[in-house]
Amino acid sequence: MQVIDKIREKYDPLFKHVRGHVTLAFTFKSNLTQSEIEEHIKRVCVEFRSFKLSLQGILKVDNEFGRYLFLEVRQGRKTIKELSCRLYTGILESYKPEWFSDEKLLPHMTIGQFKNKNEIDRAFEEVQDIKDKFTTTVNKISVEIVDENEDSIIEFDVTLQD
16 A cells, blocks of 8 residues: 555545545435435445455546546456446436446546646656556445545445455
8 A cells, every 4th residue: 555655645636635445436416314325335235245356557547537547456347347336226326427337437546636638647657667466355335425625534334245
């Protein structure tokens, strides 16, 4: 994590607000209660067991959604996609982004965000040769609220079966 944190501290404006993570569902505003969301996520997660996750390889993404450096998910990619797709069913179906599909979803950890092409090109030049492999076991899913200061507050965790 030290390697990731050094990169994020330098290039991710949300470094001090949000810990490194792989997003399963994107932030949205709703009138759903915490218990409704928690019940839905628990129902979805019952079908999933703890799984190995490895991240390796830094990608430069420059598209209509912004300019980012991503640390790519290698092992666990299929599970992340399945879990993400299942979360966007039931009460969360209407919060699914229009662009979202299994084919377009690229599981990753955001490690940098940039305002212009020169910034992202310089940063990518600096980090593109980092080939470290980061591995962990995912045994819980955290649900967070992003407050008005863009700070992440963990609302609750759902534990995956061993």
